[in-house]
Amino acid sequence: MESKQISSEQLEKYSSAITLSDMEVFVFPELMYSLVLANIMSPIIWQWRDADCFRKLQGKGSYKKLMRLRQFIIDEYEFNLDLETWGLTDRKKELARFEKFISPEEIARSNALFGYAGDKYYFDVDIRRHFGLDKYDSDIIPYWKTETVEAMDAFRFRPGYEKRAGECVSLAALYAAAIFVVCGIPLEKIYMILTPLHSQNFIDIQDGVLTNNRRLVTKAMWFNGTAISNKAQRALRNEQVTILAHSSGYVHCLYKDATIDKNTYKKFRTRLSQFLTTQLTPLMFANFLRSYPQYQKHFIFCHHFRGEEKFIEAENLFRYEHGSKFRIADATFEKLIAEVSEEDFAPYKLPERICFEHLYRLICKTGIDVRKPDGRDVLKSYVAPRIPEAGSFTEDLSEFLHLEAKLPESDKDYLPSEPVKIPPHWTREQIIDYLQSIRSQNITADLAFYAYRDMETCDWLPFIKAAVERNPVSIQQLGDMPVEKVKSWLDELENTSIYDGRRLAQPDELVNFRRADGIEKAFLLANIIRSRQNQQPLEILIDREKVLLKGRQEHRFVSGKGIKKHIIIPPSL
Numbered sequence: 050m051e052s053k054q055i056s057s058e059q060l061e062k063y064s065s066a067i068t069l070s071d072m073e074v075f076v077f078p079e080l081m082y083s084l085v086l087a088n089i090m091s092p093i094i095w096q097w098r099d100a101d102c103f104r105k106l107q108g109k110g111s112y113k114k115l116m117r118l119r120q121f122i123i124d125e126y127e128f129n130l131d132l133e134t135w136g137l138t139d140r141k142k143e144l145a146r147f148e149k150f151i152s153p154e155e156i157a158r159s160n161a162l163f164g165y166a167g168d169k170y171y172f173d174v175d176i177r178r179h180f181g182l183d184k185y186d187s188d189i190i191p192y193w194k195t196e197t198v199e200a201m202d203a204f205r206f207r208p209g210y211e212k213r214a215g216e217c218v219s220l221a222a223l224y225a226a227a228i229f230v231v232c233g234i235p236l237e238k239i240y241m242i243l244t245p246l247h248s249q250n251f252i253d254i255q256d257g258v259l260t261n262n263r264r265l266v267t268k269a270m271w272f273n274g275t276a277i278s279n280k281a282q283r284a285l286r287n288e289q290v291t292i293l294a295h296s297s298g299y300v301h302c303l304y305k306d307a308t309i310d311k312n313t314y315k316k317f318r319t320r321l322s323q324f325l326t327t328q329l330t331p332l333m334f335a336n337f338l339r340s341y342p343q344y345q346k347h348f349i350f351c352h353h354f355r356g357e358e359k360f361i362e363a364e365n366l367f368r369y370e371h372g373s374k375f376r377i378a379d380a381t382f383e384k385l386i387a388e389v390s391e392e393d394f395a396p397y398k399l400p401e402r403i404c405f406e407h408l409y410r411l412i413c414k415t416g417i418d419v420r421k422p423d424g425r426d427v428l429k430s431y432v433a434p435r436i437p438e439a440g441s442f443t444e445d446l447s448e449f450l451h452l453e454a455k456l457p458e459s460d461k462d463y464l465p466s467e468p469v470k471i472p473p474h475w476t477r478e479q480i481i482d483y484l485q486s487i488r489s490q491n492i493t494a495d496l497a498f499y500a501y502r503d504m505e506t507c508d509w510l511p512f513i514k515a516a517v518e519r520n521p522v523s524i525q526q527l528g529d530m531p532v533e534k535v536k537s538w539l540d541e542l543e544n545t546s547i548y549d550g551r552r553l554a555q556p557d558e559l560v561n562f563r564r565a566d567g568i569e570k571a572f573l574l575a576n577i578i579r580s581r582q583n584q585q586p587l588e589i590l591i592d593r594e595k596v597l598l599k600g601r602q603e604h605r606f607v608s609g610k611g612i613k614k615h616i617i618i619p620p621s622l
Contacts, residue, residue, distance in 0.1 A: 055510060060622075061146070064511035066499035067555065068519045070135075071193035072143055074218070074243070074292075076150050078301045079308075079493045081222070081241055081294040086469065086484060086497035088198045088226035092549060095477050097121070097231050112254060114232040119265045122224065126201065128262050129214040132191040135557055136521030140188040155303055192521060195219050197500065198226070199554075203547040203562040217262050221248040224260040228252060233473040240317050241294040247284035251317070257324035272327050272449075274339030282452070285325070289455045293317065297468040298493075300457045307461035310468065318456060325452040329417055331409045335378035337449045338363060339370075344445075347436045349402040350377075352386050352394065359394035363405070369393075378405075403435050419447045467491045502552040504612065514622045515555060516572045517579050522557040524580045527573075535577055536604050539570040544607060551610050567596040567606030574598055575618055589616040 055063070065073035066080055074080045088094060097103060102121060106114050144153045196219040204214035215223065225241060228234045228250070238253040250260040256268040261281040270278050291302045295317070298308030307314070327333055338345050348363040366389065370377055375385035398404060411417070411431060418424040425443045433439040467490040471480055485506070488495040498507050527535050546566040547554050556573035559565040565573070568591055575587050578600055588599040591614040596606040 055508065058149070060511060060514060061150075063496065063499055063508070064514040064519075066496040067502070067512055067515035069195040069197075069500065070519070071195070071218070072147065072156075074195060075156075076147050078292045078294065078299040078304075079496055080500070081218075081243065081292060082296070082299065082469075082493050083496035083500045084195060084197065084222045085225045085241070085294075086494065087500035087502075088222055089230060089471075090477065090481050090484070090497070090501050091198050091226075092477065093198050093202060094223075094227050094230045097227065103231060111232045111234045115228065115234065115252070115254075115258065115265070118224075118227055118231055119263075122220070122227070123263045125213055126220065126223075126263055127204070127210065127212045127214040128220070129204065129210075129216050132193065134522075134561065135192045135194040136525055137189050138192040138519075138521060140190050143190075151303060192519070195222065197502075198223055199547045199552075200558055200562075203558070203564075206562045206564060218243070218248040220262050221250055221260060225250050229471075229473060235473055236296040236469065236471060237313075239296070240321075241292075242285075242290055243292040243294070244284045244288035244290055246288060249284065251321055251324070253317075253320050257320060259324075268324050268327070271324070272333060272336055274336035274449075279340055285454045286452055290457060293457060296470070298464075298466050300461060302457040305462055307457075307463050308466040309463070311463040314459065318459070321454060321456075325454060326420075327450055329412055329419055329446070329450060331405070331412065332378045333450060334408065334412070334446075335376075335405075337446055339367060339377075340449060341445055342367070344436070344442055347403055347432070348405055348408075349399055350386075351398070351404055351406045352389075357396075358398075359396060360398050360404075361389060361394055362399070362402070365393055401435060403432060419443060420451050469494060502548055502554070504553050504610075505551040509614065509616060510622070512553065512555075513572075513616065513618060517576050517618060518622065520556040520573075520576050523560045523573050523576055526560055527577055528580065532574070532578060532602070535574060539565070539574065539606070542570070544609070546610070551612055553610070566610055567594075567608035568610055568612065570606045571596050571598040571604070574604055575600075579618065579620075584620050586620060587618040589614075589618070591616070 062077045201215040202213045204210045240251045252258040259266040266281045297310040300307040300309045345363040352359045375381035429439045429443045484494045543564040554569045556576045590597040598604040
């Protein structure tokens with residue numbers, strides 16, 4: 050097998066660009082943006098621009114396109130949280146693999162599969178049970194992988210799925226690429242935010258927008274106090290941000306060196322803080338009560354009708370709101386009040402409750418800033434006679450109005466690096482040519498071609514190592530089947546790759562999606578044989594449409610990839 054000289058450390062990194070496990074991205078943060086670039090190079094996302102729903106928006110603003118993209122992704126993609134999609138691995142094996150890069154103790158503090166359980170909030174909601182991690186209490190753990198857009202699209206061929214699908218990191222990478230390709234938003238305005246249990250993007254347009262799995266969260270949505278918005282806040286409220294990835298580079302919570310532009314990171318911190326901060330207004334206070342229903346029992350709303358004052362308990366009015374399209378304290382408030390049954394109004398104010406209107410006057414008169422101690426003191430003094438837990442109330446309100454995200458520290462050694470600079474008006478071909486031209490100066494761009502599976506311009510050794518060492522699904526599902534039966538099973542599959550051109554799927558992608566080119570079938574069979582007879586060297590001879598796998602026996606396949614290659618797979622790599 051022809052291959053460039055590559056060190057063991059480089060081989061780990063470059064082969065990780067093929068498999069893209071949660072652990073691999075954490076250890077090699079360049080990989081996250083490499084996947085985004087691979088998706089940008091993919092013809093799939095470029096085809097979206099020809100869809101009627103996007104063609105109708107030509108000439109419209111990027112924000113309008115972004116909102117349409119959200120609906121497209123909601124309609125077309127499922128959120129996949131099947132932890133065993135990509136099989137199981139061994140905790141000790143993974144820790145040993147990466148101990149030269151990060152200590153096991155640091156990994157356990159930052160990675161959900163290696164002991165991380167989050168802060169007090171996550172313990173309270175039993176987050177490991179929520180994600181299904183609680184059953185992995187031994188050294189056997191899921192091999193949590195991130196998918197390319199091709200693999201996400203191929204989920205519709207997997208039994209049990211009707212749509213394309215992906216987990217949160219895959220969806221974040223998909224969004225980042227589509228926001229650039231389809232919406233024309235510059236890469237410089239897109240920031241990827243990774244935490245131990247989640248991945249999302251911050252888009253620096255207007256007041257800011259966050260992606261959250263398939264959905265988008267605007268600043269107004271962030272503070273609306275609804276259950277879905279509260280769920281969208283969980284990661285930033287309760288987790289340490291481990292990696293921030295950007296077109297200029299990355300910053301990592303554990304690594305002293307950062308490749309992101311220093312001023313860019315400073316700007317991001319400012320813009321995110323602005324997004325996570327709002328002023329105390331009657332609307333925001335109503336949103337707070339919606340988010341913290343335990344405080345509703347202390348408040349009452351007043352309604353002026355035909356010169357008379359009528360009152361309704363806050364919790365009762367919020368019940369009306371729940372089934373209505375109108376909202377408390379916004380422009381539709383009077384229409385909501387009109388829906389309230391006459392019998393639910395009281396003719397007098399309950400003395401033990403605080404009138405929302407009176408609080409409104411206090412807010413307008415004093416301009417209370419509850420983020421500051423003196424502002425909290427003013428509010429606490431006002432509510433204390435009627436709210437026994439006045440201290441907790443003011444602290445909760447302060448935290449609702451302002452969140453300080455746990456970002457990697459700014460005190461890093463910022464290494465000079467070549468940023469990725471791609472104008473939104475470039476064609477796909479121009480982008481690929483440009484990324485090819487900077488591969489020697491930008492490792493993220495170089496790794497992108499491995500994530501893209503471009504076997505025409507990449508060293509094959511990382512792909513081979515990944516194929517025969519990190520594809521447990523094929524071994525698990527076919528491991529007990531005689532080799533001849535595995536070959537027959539492969540022959541019956543549709544002879545079509547999920548990747549176009551001279552790009553290749555890994556064995557587990559073949560098993561999950563039930564289709565493959567002959568080269569991909571040969572690699573799967575090699576993985577099966579090697580798992581049983583790991584001292585046996587194997588050869589794969591590819592001569593255009595002919596593929597021959599040679600071991601103790603010979604197995605032939607047919608390829609449509611047009612590749613010519615002679616591969617030797619030794620017992621160990």
